[in-house]
Amino acid sequence: MRLRKKPWVAEALTGFSDIVVQNSGEELAGKWQGLFKKNLPLHVELGTGKGRFIVGMGEQHRELANFVGIEAKEEVLYAAAQKVREQELTNVQLVVFDINNILNIFAPGEIDRLYINFCDPWPKNRHAKRRLTHIEFLKKYRLLLQPGGQIWFKTDNRELFEFSLEQFSEFGLTVTKVTYDLLHSGFDGNIMTEYETKFSSLGQPIYRCEVNF
Numbered sequence: 001m002r003l004r005k006k007p008w009v010a011e012a013l014t015g016f017s018d019i020v021v022q023n024s025g026e027e028l029a030g031k032w033q034g035l036f037k038k039n040l041p042l043h044v045e046l047g048t049g050k051g052r053f054i055v056g057m058g059e060q061h062r063e064l065a066n067f068v069g070i071e072a073k074e075e076v077l078y079a080a081a082q083k084v085r086e087q088e089l090t091n092v093q094l095v096v097f098d099i100n101n102i103l104n105i106f107a108p109g110e111i112d113r114l115y116i117n118f119c120d121p122w123p124k125n126r127h128a129k130r131r132l133t134h135i136e137f138l139k140k141y142r143l144l145l146q147p148g149g150q151i152w153f154k155t156d157n158r159e160l161f162e163f164s165l166e167q168f169s170e171f172g173l174t175v176t177k178v179t180y181d182l183l184h185s186g187f188d189g190n191i192m193t194e195y196e197t198k199f200s201s202l203g204q205p206i207y208r209c210e211v212n213f
């Protein structure tokens with residue numbers, strides 16, 4: 001299912017056919033590597049937002065990984081597409097898609113790493129299933145990740161972080177590099193997202209971990 005709402009953005013995105021997937025994305029399951037110049041490990045960001053993270057990662061790992069950014073809101077993804085073009089990155093592709101249906105756009109084992117950055121916390125208990133780290137999502141990620149694949153997870157929300165650690169553990173996954181203060185953790189090469197920049201500037205700690213499948 002394609003998520004298209006604002007006609008001007010839909011039109012504008014057609015000018016980014018080298019960066020933004022123009023169809024639903026479902027036709028690409030098992031074929032993502034064909035969109036890139038080199039065959040490299042596939043890293044996928046869930047909820048890319050305005051693209052600061054994926055563009056930074058694309059620059060930092062030009063020869064090391066191919067990146068796909070998934071974002072539901074076209075107008076937000078448009079900002080990301082502009083950044084990818086400005087930096088002339090050939091290892092970043094973007095798609096307007098609903099993560100709930102992620103099994104429709106990737107083949108089993110096609111992904112090497114997932115990034116979940118500052119996803120919506122859905123604080124009400126009755127919405128817990130919507131959190132991208134809920135066990136129902138972990139089941140989907142397990143199908144799509146290579147054995148040995150990972151999730152790199154960051155959030156400013158302590159309740160969501162603790163909920164997520166519990167979900168990972170309940171699902172039998174090993175969690176490493178857990179920090180409750182990323183800025184002061186000595187982690188090298190961190191690329192900040194838009195939300196992270198905002199929260200960090202307010203002095204809020206950032207929680208981070210790596211989850212091993």
Ligand SMILES: C[S@@+](CC[C@H](N)C(=O)[O-])C[C@H]1O[C@@H](n2cnc3c(N)ncnc32)[C@H](O)[C@@H]1O
Nearest residue numbers: 047048049071072098099100117118193194195
């Ligand atoms: C809180 S923002 C964080 C954006 C970015 N990752 C950052 O850290 O700056 C969450 C983003 O995820 C997107 N998003 C939320 N649910 C989604 C879904 N089901 N499918 C695709 N994108 C989604 C939102 O549109 C929004 O841009």
